[in-house]
Amino acid sequence: MNNVSRWAAMLALLFATAAWGGLFHAGKLVLNNVDPFWFTVVRYTGAALLLCCILLLQGNVRWTLLREHWLRLASLGLMGYGMFGILVFIGLSHSVPSHGAVIMATMPITTLLMRWVFERQRPQLWAWCVVALAIFGVSLVSGVWHGNTAEGQSTVVGDLIAFVGTVGWIMYTRGQASVSRLSVIEYTTFTAILALPGLFAFALVATFLGYAHRPAPADLIAAIPPILYIVVIGTVLAALAFNKGVRTLGAVHGIVFINLVPVSALLISVAKGALPNGSEVVGTLLIIVALTVQARKMGLAVKASQ
Template identity: 50%
Template sequence: MSLSNPYAATVAMLFAAVSWGSLFLVGKPVLSRLDPIWFTALRYLLAGVGMTLLVVFFGQRPWAKLRAHWGTLTRYGVLGYGFFGILVLEGLKLSLPSHGAVLMATMPMTTILLRWLLDGQRPGIAVAGAAVLALSGVVLVSGVLGRTDGPPHMLLGDALTLLGTVGWVLYTRGAAKVPDLSPLEYTGLTAIAALPWQVAFALVATAGAGSPRLRGPTSRRSCRTSCISLPCPRSRRSSPSTSAYGSWERREGRCSSTACRCPRC
């Protein structure tokens, strides 16, 4: 089925939206074992194999196009895959999966603002009103306002995710810079061009941190045991036997005063 068919294009976009949304649910537990930088590098390393095969079989002279547009493809590939991928996962680590999934819906508004700032195309009243309405819906659905039971750095995580989406919007705008590339070729060749830089950045970050970025699973029993003496940041009841803010219960891994989770577990 050709994607010039509007129904096929709609199905393709719905599939992309569902796949993107599932990233946050699947990725959240993985981030307890894998650093966002390596998570991003390994994701696109594995995906790059499949994209390479697709480009080879369905592209038209892809390697010649890669050589001709190497700089442009690398620049936008790093923006779309590296910058976007790392910041979104860093934000997910600090926030909630539902927030990350909903924040992806702000990309049309970001696109409108960037076209206004970079291209001078001021949005009309109807478009601006629709953008404000959509943004209001994002705020209501995400529960950013008035929510107090989220992670302590939830707003910072949401801000990182929102900043990451700017990289993806710039990436999609970059397709206009190489009009001789098909959507498949642009997607695949930018992934191939950016991959060496992503792996190099992961190696440098690992060396700079002084410790491996690939982490094994932490024993929840040992974690909870070590958290017994930690003060609970959400409880305000005093406990003379532990601390002024309560303590973590050994068996349940919860605060003895309120049902909140240990930040280390």
């Protein structure tokens, strides 16, 4: 791997993390017009169409693999796109963008705990220390100790809902190993296609029960700019850029860049004139330290095994 490819990979990862930081700000704008259920339908319908175009341009699409693994791919898509997409934005509707970004950054640590549960790989002592530090950081950012944002509104419930949603994305990511014959673009596209019927069903049921409201054409038109950003940049291009960076640098080094998602979100908030309070800054720094230590320890373990 030469310096050019290494720098290209790092720039790709920086682009992805910056895009994901902006995703929460754009999502907050969309939620002013479209509820989380129908927003998820619109988001992944657009993403699936764009991904299909990219896949078709590559040629030789292996549709037989979609038919062979359709049930598993559909369930994984519903966890990744449905559970994650809906719950995170329900949480965001009761919270603020910087909190959502920080909660997203805890996924590597949640993954560590899930590996212990499902694979019986018990974390070492340093891992428990990292988990404790990160959880304390999340509690500071989420306002658990004072319970309110600068506007006096509690974000605890919203942040907890968003955190539960991230478990769906972790399950979706872990599921790739069970269909390893698929390329990254095939896995991403096939799961998006097969998740759409379920996403529509969720939205219809939620609407019938009164938890969601089908958006009027005027609401969708008003939300077009942030929706375009979320679909094209925050969903499709960011995922492809992140996967490209990880393929070049490796997962151990690539995952460190997730630490920059909350930083990106906070910087965007500052640029918009909404300065973070002291607990948000301290909490974000603690999570960054925790995740960096985890990635560093994992990197040393990989080197020792080589």
